[in-house]
Amino acid sequence: MKKITIVGLGNMGLNFINSVNKDFKKNISDIEINSLLLIPKELDKDFIINNIQKNHQIFVVAGLGGSSSNALIELVDILKTIDINPNVIVLKPFAFEGKEKVELANSVIEKLNDSLNNLKIFDNNDIESLGDKNLPMKEMFTLMDKNIFEFIIKKASM
Secondary structure, eight states: OEEEEEEEEHHHHHHHHHHIIIIIGGGOOSEEEEEEEEOGGGOOHHHHHHHOOTTSEEEEEEEOSSTHHHHHHHHHHHHHHTTOOOEEEEEEOOGGGOHHHHHHHHHHHHHHHHHOSOEEEEEGGGGGGGSOTTSOHHHHHHHHHHHHHHHHHHHHHO
């Protein structure tokens, strides 16, 4: 059985892990799924090292544009010190969240592109293309989470 750990970073990571545990995980029987939540302002290298299983495929999920942005770069660096090349999945902010958040997100993506070969970018601006535009926003976010989860399962199954 394949084993993965999904590391949720920040609020988006928390919401994603909650969706995985509540809605998505129960339908998967051939992959062991573990999760770990990290708070951007409290990244602790020893905690991370002690809670990441080296024999698992690691997926880091984070929203960009806020405090998770720089913490994500730090987390990737910590994982690389223990010889883990994580699969990083990021969610870009909506354009209406402001130029500063979008620029921060783009800057982090550029830095991650330079140091990772496993980066997948999802964009909040594409959320309406996932389903009926009349769905409540909460359901749209659940669809985005489902899309990300399906990507993780597909990648883990390769």
